[in-house]
Amino acid sequence: MDQLRVEAFLPLTPVAFEILLALADGEQHGYSIMREVERRSLGAVVLHPGTLYRALARLLESGLIEELDERPDPEHDDQRRRYYQLTPTGIAVARAEVARLTAQISAARQRKLLKGRA
Amino acid sequence: VIDRLLFELALRCYPRAFRDRFGVEMREHFSRSATGKAGILGTTVLHGVAERWAAVVRWCFWPNHRHHMYAPAGRHFMFWDTLRSDIRFALRQAIRSPLYTGLAVITLALGIGATTTVFTAVHGVLLRDLPYQAPERLVMIWSDNREERRPRNVVSPGNFADYRDMNQTLESVDYVLSFMISLVMKDQEGLGRVTAVRAGPHLFEILGREAMLGRVYVPGDRDVAVVSHGFWTRWLGADPRAIGRRVTFSGDETLEIIGVMPPDFVFPYASMFDQWAQPGAGTADLWVPMPFEGPRWIDGAGQPIRNTHALAVIGRMRPHVSLDDVRADLARIAAHLEETYPATNRHWGTTVVPLADQTVGRVRPALLMLLGGVSLILLMGTVNVANMVLARSVTRQRERAIRAALGAGRWRLVRQALAESLLLSLAGGLLGILWSYWGVRGLVALAPADFPRLASLGVDGRVLLFAVMVSVATGLLVAIIPAVTFRRTDVRAALQDQARGTTAARGGSRLRD
DSSP states (O other): OOHHHHHTTOSOOHHHHHHHHHHTTSOEEHHHHHHHHHHHTTTSOOOOHHHHHHHHHHHHHTTSEEEOSSOSOSTTOOTTOOEEEEOHHHHHHHHHHHHHHHHHHHHHHHTTSSOSOO | OHHHHHHHHHHHTSOHHHHHHHHHHHHHHHHHHHHHOTTHHHHHHHHHHHHHHHHHHHHHHSOOOSOOTTSOOHHHHHHHHHHHHHHHHHHHHHHHOHHHHHHHHHHHHHHHHHHHHHHHHIIIIIISOOSSSSGGGEEEEEEEETTTTEEEEOBOHHHHHHHHHHOSSEEEEEEEESSOEEEEEEETTEEEEEEEEEEOTTHHHHHTOOOSEEOOOOTTOOSEEEEOHHHHHHHSTTOGGGTTOEEEETTTEEEEEEEEOOTTOOOOOGGGGGGGSOTTOOOOSEEEEOOSOSTTTBOTTSOBOOSOOOEEEEEEEOTTOOHHHHHHHHHHHHHHHHHHOHHHHTTEEEEEEEHHHHHHTTTHHHHHHHHHHHHHHHHHHHHHHHHHHHHHHHHTHHHHHHHHHTTOOHHHHHHHHHHHHHHHHHHHHHHHHHHHHHHHHHHHHHSOTTOTTOTTOOOOHHHHHHHHHHHHHHHHHHHHHHHHHHTTOOHHHHHHHHHTSTTHHHHHHHHHO
16 A cells, blocks of 8 residues: 555544455445444434535545445445445555554653553 | 434535445434434534535635545536636625625624524523423413403412412412512621522422532421522632531521522523512522411411511423313413402412413513614615615626626526625625624613523524525625626627717727736
8 A cells, every 4th residue: 555645644644544444354335334433432422414425425425434335234234325344545544644644642741641551 | 214314415515426436425424323322413414514624615715626536526516616717706895895795794794783683582581481381381470450451460379379280281380479589688798688488398300400519498498598600709709618507697697508590590581570579679589498488477366367478489381281171271260369368369360371371471472673774774785785786787798798608598687696796795794794793782781680691692603594595585686686687688788889879998998808
């Protein structure tokens, strides 16, 4: 993966990062992404449809996520649902973002803003 | 159903490509989350609309021409692009002639500001609900003194008791002593003068309000007081532990404070006591229950007194009962009393007035007339500005002719004019809202002291909406007159005529930018 191309996406917006995080476990549809984000943040982050789908549109367009052709769970299927998953670029960008955030956190540790070993 | 409709409307704010791609998902998302919790609708709709409009405005003024899958395309692109150029052109025109722009904006600001100021008063005094639960069911009951032509006479204890016991249309009814009592507080911090209202035990039940702290009094309570929010902050230091404190007043009356009312609670407004209110009594600080007993109420024979009138009577109508039903019901009782007690009740009837009418009925004509007056001022200002626009449009005939020659349709020219006048009127509206913010205070300061409900006036969402609507209407009105004249533009004649004229230089310079 072209490192320069990945860096062009950084830093990610908080919403985009939340979505990539939610998709890291596997494919999901729009509504379940929202649920996942809400659950993980204990209700602190709620993605309203307007925000969520605009962010999805942007991520789709820049190729960080893609739409699944086949449907993953036929039992609970709903024709209206579309499933999304991370692309290799998406994974690379998410990793790079995590690395960037980790660097920030260790910098914060060194400056005693955060407790723990530097 | 309304939720769904609003949601669909919000969806419309997104570009079509976006809607086609994500609309189905968003609808499903909405229908799932809407069942979950209330209030999601507001955020969803507002989110969609606000975000979309922010994007549009951003794109109008700082367009980025990078390709975007869901950017407006085709006809939509044309619409937004045209809007952007119209607004930019209107802005440039406005900046180029600051005197004209300033005059127009100030004229409109004065008109819109004055109208908004008076509307604030109309809204706050006449339109807003009184601070009680279901205030439309509250009525005041007076004795109608036909002999002395006083339809709103205070009521005697005996008549009150009969109204209470014999009526079939009121859920509950109770009395308020028709004058407020000034008490001196013997507090350790010195002497304070406060205003007390004495009323029957069901007062708070009728008004349907609860205390903010502690509780309101109920039948059976004695020597207690419910205090106003103002009293609580002024005399009790806003101390939550003040509940239960005993305060001694003049006449060695000791009252236990059992509750604090919310800040918006006012009872009574001076106008509720009609002519019986003493001037300058101010608002009540204490509500003290007054039992129906003692020599002022009941005579030696154990009968309630009928020849002393001192009570204002307030009642709550039963649900689904009309005012006319209550009037007929009480008229029947009054007729019965006239027969039974001719000595005291001959020529006495009843008058039933909705509480809202009682409170603000007297000032309604004055306020509405004032609103009419300032509306006329606004109209005059609008016509003046329209005149200015018209005068300018004569000198800009050549510009229009060139636009027409380049293929602008009439609608396109009207749109340009609309953008210019809406820009003026919205700028005027903004300034007017600012101005009305102070104007309202001036109005309050100038109004007579016993004018009801002025203390709680403020510019709120509904007033802002009104101001924006007035501004837009003004802008449309200003645009109409010049727009009508466009029809008479003869392109060729205008171009030939003006090419020789002195304004050609201006027209030319406009072309060059």
